Amino acid sequence: MNRASVENLLTEIEILKTIRHPNIVELKDFQWDGDHIYLIMEFCAGGDLSRFIRTRRALPETVARVFLQQLACALKFLHDRNISHLDLKPQNILLSAPESPQLKLADFGFAQYMSPWDEKHVLRGSPLYMAPEMVCRQHYDARADLWSVGVILYEALFGKPPFASRSFAELEEKIRSDRAVELPSWPQLSLECRDLLAQLLERDPRKRISFECFFAHPFVDMEHIPGPESLGKATDLVVEAVRKDQEGDAKAAFSLYRKALEYFVPALHYESDARRKEAIRAKVRQYISRAEELKVLVTSSNKNLLEKGNPARELLKEMAKDKPRLCAALEVASAAIAKVRAGGAAAGGGGGGGGVAEPAGRRRELLHAEVSASPGTPGCPPGLAPEALCPRSLPTRSRP
Template identity: 90%
Template sequence: MEFCAGGDLSRFIRTRRALPETVARVFLQQLACALKFLHDRNISHLDLKPQNILLSAPESPQLKLADFGFAQYMSPWDEKHVLRGSPLYMAPEMVCRQHYDARADLWSVGVILYEALFGKPPFASRSFAELEEKIRSDRAVELPSWPQLSLECRDLLAQLLERDPRKRISFECFFAHPFVDMEHIPGPESLGKATDLVVEAVRKDQEGDAKAAFSLYRKALEYFVPALHYESDARRKEAIRAKVRQYISRAEELKVLVTSSNKNLLEKGNPARELLKEMAKDKPRLCAALEVASAAIAKEEEGRDDSDALELYQQSLGELLLLLAAEPAGRRRELLHAEIQTLMARAEYLKDQIKMREAQSMGKEALAESVRSACTLQ
C-alpha cells in the first residue's frame, strides 16, 4: 500500500485543536474531488470520518481517502435497516434505521468539516445512548459563533448538516457550491485558464475599459493561485510569480480608476427615497423591505463589514423585485423602479469592492504560498 507519512486527518486536527477556514477549505476541495470520482461511478463510501482520511506528507499534504470496507454501489431503491459507518459521523436516517441513499455521505462530510473548524464533532457525547439521542433529535444543528466563518462556509455547513435527507444539499449542488469551488482546485489546466483571461484583460485594458480589464485580471489571479500550488518546477514557478507581480500591479492601478468612478456615481443624493417611504406607509411589506435597504446603506457607510451590508442589499432587492412585479402603474411604481436601480448599483459597487480586496489578497497569497505555511501551522 502507498505510505502516507502525514498520518490521518483526525490526528492532524487534534494536534492543532482546530483548522483555519483556509486550510479546511483546501482539504474539503480535495475530499470533494475524491467524492466526485466515486459519485460519477455510483459508489458510496458510507464510512467517511477523519480517521479514514490519510495525509500524504506532514507538509503540504494531499488527502487520500481510505478504508472502503463499507463502500458499495448504491441501488436505485436505496438501502434500509443496515447500519454502516461510525456513529459520530453516521447520518440521522441511518441511525434511525430509515431508508437512506448516497446523501448519507454528505452528512458525514458536514460532520468532518464541522470538526475541522471547531475542533470537535457536533454530537460529541460521553456514551452511545447520549449520542443516539442527540442524532435522533429534530433540532437543527447549531453552529458556534466562534471562530468567525465566511457566509459561504456557514451556508454549506448548514446545508450539509440538514437532518432531513430530502432537504439536504444534493451532490450536484455540493460540487457547485462556492465554498467548495472545484473550478479553482489546483490542476494542469489552471495556468492555461489564467493565461486566457490575462490575454483578454490586456485587450480590454488597451481599449480603455478599466472595469472589464480589472474584473478579468481578478479572475485570472483566481487561477494563478492554484497554478502556483500545482507547479512543481522551481524555474517555472518563479516565472509565474514574476508575471503575477505585474498583473497585481496593473490591477491595483485599475482598482483606483474603477473605485473613483463608482464613488462619484453613488455619492449623488437620492431625494426620491424619502418620498417613496411616505408613499409606502400603507404597504407593510414594502416598508419592511425599504427598512432593510436603509440598514444596508447604513452598514455600508460604517465601512465595518461589507459582507453583512451586501447580504442586506440582496435581501432587500429580492423582496423589492417581487413587489415591483405586483405594483400597478403609477408614480409609486416609477419611484420603486428607480430605487431598485439605485440599490442594485450600490450592491454591485460593494460587490466590486469585496472582489477587489479578494483579488489583492489572493495575489499576496500566491506570492507567499500561504496554504503551505498554514498547513504546517502548529
Template identity: 90%
Template sequence: MAGSGWAPPRLDGFILTERLGTGTYATVYKAYRKRDTREVVAIKCVSKRSLNRASVENLLTEIEILKTIRHPHIVELKDFQWDSDHIYLIMEFCAGGDLSRFIRMRRILPEKVARVFLQQLACALKFLHDHNISHLDLKPQNILLSTPENPQLKLADFGFAQYMSPWDEKHVLRGSPLYMAPEMVCRQQYDARVDLWSVGVILYEALFGRPPFASRSFAELEEKIRSDRAVELPSRPLLSPECRDLLGQLLERDPLKRISFERFFAHPFVDMEHVPGPESLCKATDLVVEAVKKDQEGDASAALSLYCKALEYFVPALHYESDARRKEAIRAKVGQYISRAEELKALVTSSSKKLLQRENPARELLKEMAKDKPRLCAALEMASAAIAKEEEGKDDGDTLELYQRSLGELLLLLAGELRWVLQGHPSCAGC
C-alpha cells in the same frame, strides 16, 4: 502473532517495517519494495483467521472497487496478494498521516485551509458518485494526506463502500457513529446521501475542533443524534456566509431536505471550478492574455473583469504548484496583475456613475462577475439602490460612496485572498 502487530508478516518482494495502524481484522505496515526503486508503500495485512462472512464480503468489495478506480484524491491500490495466513493489499503510502491527526495538532483549521481540503474531498466524491459508489465510512481517520508539506488529500479505507445508485436504499449499520447520518443510526432505510452528512461532520470538526455530537458515552451520542433539534453552529470562529450555508445544508437531519450531490458539487463554497489542479495556470494565463488585449484597446472595465477572473484561477494555481522557483515566478506575475487591476479599478471607479447606468455593458459584466458570489450580488444591489436614489432626486453625498463601494468589492475580495498567498503565508499544508 503476525496479525496482532508484534512482528510484521513476511511478504515476498517487500520489507515490512513500522506499523501504521490497526483495525478489527487488519494491520497496516509501512513497507519497501526490494526492487531497485525501493518504492515506499503501505501494506494492509488481513489475517484470514479474523475474517467472518461479512468482513470477507467487505474485503472483496474493497478490492473490487479499488482495483478499477484511479483518482488523484483516492488512495491507489497497487496490487494484492495472499498466502495461507494473510491477504495483503499493497497501497499507495501517504506520509502526511490522516486528517484527524492534522486537525488535532492544529486544534482548528482556518476556513481557507478547510475549504481546500473540502474541494479535494468533493473531487473524490464526484468521481465516486459518477461511478455509483458510496463510501459509507467517511471520517477524518479515513482521509489521508500525501505528504507533511503541501499535502494532497487521499480518500482511503473502502471496507464499507458499496456500489449504490442514487435510488438504492440500504438499512445495514455501517461506519463510525460520530460521523454516521441520523437515518443510519436510527436503522431506517438510507441512500447515498449519508455520505453528505459525513462530509458535514468532517467540515464541522475541521472548523470547530470537535464533531457536532461529541459525547462521553455511546448512549449520550445516540440521544443527540436521534434528537429532532437542528444542528447549531458555534458563533466563533467567524465563518463566511457561504461556509455556514453549506454546513447547514449538509447537517440537515432529514435526508429529503439535505443538500443533494448535484447542489453540493455546484455550491459556491465548494467552487469546484477553482479547485487547485494542473489546468488552473492554463485557465489563468488564457484570461490574462484576454485582459491585456482589452487593456491595450482601452476597455478598462472589460480588462478589470478579465484580470479579476484570472486572479480567481491564479490562487489555486499557486496552491497546486510544488516547484519553488515556478511558484515564485507566478507570485511575481500575479503581483503585477494585482497592481494593474487596482489601477483599472481606480479608473473605473472614477466614472462609476456613468458605468452603472442601466443598459450599460459594463454593468452586465459586473453582474456576470458576481454570479454565485453573495457579497458581490449585495454590492450590485447597493449600486442599484444608489441609482434609484438618484432617479428619485435624492442625489445626496452618500450616493457616490455607494457606487464606489459596490465597484470596489470584487477587487477587495480577490486582492485579499491573493495577498494572503503572496505575502508568503503558507498554503493549506503549513497552517
C-alpha cells in the same frame, strides 16, 4: 476473519482496483497465501486528518476549505461511478505528507455501488459520523455520505464533532433528536461556510443538500480547485485582459485581470516545480500591480461623473451597465417615481381624488435593497497578496 469481514475486504479490493484519483489512496498491488491477504497501498506519510486536527485543536476556515475541496473532488469521482463510501471520518482521510499535504480518501471496506434508487437499512460506518437515518436503522442512500462530510467539516472548524458523547447511548439520543444542529458562534465563519454546514447537517435526508448542489456550492467552489487546467484558464483570461487594456477599456481589463488571478492562485498551489512556481509569481505580481492601477482608473471615472454634476439616477445607470438586475430596478424605480409625481400633481391641481403616493423613505429602502443584492464593483480577491501567489511564458502586461 468471518464471512462479513472477508466480503468487506473483497469489496475494498474490487473498488480500489478500478479507481485512480489523486485524492484517493491507491492500491498498488495485492497478494495472498494460505493464511493472509496482503494489500500494498500508496504510502501516506502525513498521518490522518483526525491527528492533523487534534494537534492544532481546530483548523482555520481557509485550511478547512482546501481539505473540503479535495474531499469533494474524491467524492465527485466516486459519485460519477455510483460508489458510496459509507464510512467517511477523519481517521479514513490520509495526508500525503507532513508538509503541504494532499488529502487521500482511504478505507473502502464499507463502500458500495449504489444507484440513486438503491436503499439499504444495514448499519454501516462509525456512529459519531453516521447519518441519523443510518443510526435509526431507516432506509438510506448515498446522501448519508453528505451528512458525514458535514460532521467532518464541523470537527475541522470547531475542534470536535457536533455530537461528541461519553457513551453510545448518549450519542444515539443526540442523533435521534429532532433539534436542528446548532453552530457555535465562535470562531467567526463566512456566511457561505455556515450555509453549507447547515445544509449538510440537515437531519432529514430529503431536505439535505444534494450531491449536485454540494458540488456547485460557492464554498466548495470546484471551479477554482487547483488542477492541471488552472494555469491554462488563467492564461486565457490574462491574454484577453491585456487586449482590453491595450484598447483602453479599463473596466473590462480590470475585471478580466481579477478573474485571471482567481485561477492563478490554484495554479500556484498545483505547481510543484519551484522554478516554474517562481516564474508564475513574478508574472502575477505584475498583473496585480496593473489591476490595482486599473482599479484606481475605474474609481476615478465614477468620481468624475459625480464631479460633473450628473444626477444620481444617471450616475447609478452608468455604474450599473453590466448589472442587469440593478438596471431593471432603476427602470422600475424611475417609472414609479414618475407615476407618483404625476399622481401628486393631479391631486394638487384638481383639489381631490388623485391617488396615494408611496412614502419616499420606502422607495429609498427598496432601491437600497436591490443595489445591495447586486454584485458590487469588482475588486481584487480578498487576501490576494503577491507573496501568496503563484507560468510558463505568460503575456507581458501593456500600459496604455
